Amino acid sequence: MAQAAEAASAKRRGRAAKDPSMSRDQLLQAYRDMLLIRRFEEKAGQLYGMGLIGGFCHLYIGQEAVVVGMQACLEPGDQVITSYRDHGHMLATGMEARGVMAELTGRIGGYSKGKGGSMHMFSREKGFYGGHGIVGAQVSLGTGLAFANWYRQSKNLSLTYFGEGASNQGQVFESMNLAALMKLPVIFIIENNKYGMGTSVERASASRDLSKNGAPWGIPGEQVNGMDVVAVKEAGQRAAAHCREGLGPYLLEMRTYRYRGHSMSDPAKYRTREEVQKMREQSDPIETARKSLLEGGTTEAELKTIDDSVKAIVQEAADFAQQSPEPPESELWTDILLEAR
Numbered sequence: 001m002a003q004a005a006e007a008a009s010a011k012r013r014g015r016a017a018k019d020p021s022m023s024r025d026q027l028l029q030a031y032r033d034m035l036l037i038r039r040f041e042e043k044a045g046q047l048y049g050m051g052l053i054g055g056f057c058h059l060y061i062g063q064e065a066v067v068v069g070m071q072a073c074l075e076p077g078d079q080v081i082t083s084y085r086d087h088g089h090m091l092a093t094g095m096e097a098r099g100v101m102a103e104l105t106g107r108i109g110g111y112s113k114g115k116g117g118s119m120h121m122f123s124r125e126k127g128f129y130g131g132h133g134i135v136g137a138q139v140s141l142g143t144g145l146a147f148a149n150w151y152r153q154s155k156n157l158s159l160t161y162f163g164e165g166a167s168n169q170g171q172v173f174e175s176m177n178l179a180a181l182m183k184l185p186v187i188f189i190i191e192n193n194k195y196g197m198g199t200s201v202e203r204a205s206a207s208r209d210l211s212k213n214g215a216p217w218g219i220p221g222e223q224v225n226g227m228d229v230v231a232v233k234e235a236g237q238r239a240a241a242h243c244r245e246g247l248g249p250y251l252l253e254m255r256t257y258r259y260r261g262h263s264m265s266d267p268a269k270y271r272t273r274e275e276v277q278k279m280r281e282q283s284d285p286i287e288t289a290r291k292s293l294l295e296g297g298t299t300e301a302e303l304k305t306i307d308d309s310v311k312a313i314v315q316e317a318a319d320f321a322q323q324s325p326e327p328p329e330s331e332l333w334t335d336i337l338l339e340a341r
Contacts (some may be wrong), residue, residue, distance in 0.1 A: 027289060031293060047101075047321070048264050049264075053066070056265075058118070061259045061260050062280075065289075069231070074127075078156050081145065082162070086121070090123070093123065093128045102321040103118075105262075110321075112335075139175045148185035157185070158185065164190055168204070192256065195271065198268075221253065223253045229288075235252055259276055
């Protein structure tokens, strides 16, 4: 009995490093990508505090495993669309940290030439179709992307992210109905970080299992440990295979957690410091991956090399953002009208 329990415990500890769904090299890459998002967001928070980022700033710290795990399931031509908490999604799709940071600081070197900020950044080359400020609005757009894939008879799919706070919006259910009716290749991803602005999901949703929200339309769903990048990838692969086989949409409820407030202006007094600290200590996605890598034979020196590389990328992005000039007044008149012929 004791030997069986010890073997099971060892299996759990080394699962991510040894699981065939994610090789050591893939887990190393996932660790690097999650760390890049974490360090980027920490730096963005610093720049916001210095007054270099205006408007709203919604940080993704704590939720990194969701986008990194899901991105590992995509193929060229797939699309990603999300809400306002979007910096992590941009970096996960491969958008350059310097371009994202420059846009956040309103500089000409940004992805939208400094005119859009956090919620108006796009990259068709990377398949990123924006972070959207209107709660739930991107779900209709993501369904539209899936409709385009269906219409063109491609095997591409749309990853459509939204939070638990948006999960009961009417347009979300309308989108699910259309996607199920037409068997559109879209993965609906609820990033349930437990708090919609300042309200816990328990106070806002009668459902205690958001993965069943698509059940009225026959959409299969799963609850996933969104703090475990390997678990996210495994669920994402199942969902992607379902969509690519022409079986219609799939719903994933990612059970995750944000460490910071809803935005930089949110003191987060609706939860205790002990709650946040407990999540950091017991469930942090980066530390979980780090431990698995070390138990699987990766050395501290290898991880330090990755850490140093990520820090250099983020510092260069911050330097570039501050050195890049503000857009000239003439930019007010560009990219606002498309003349069709």
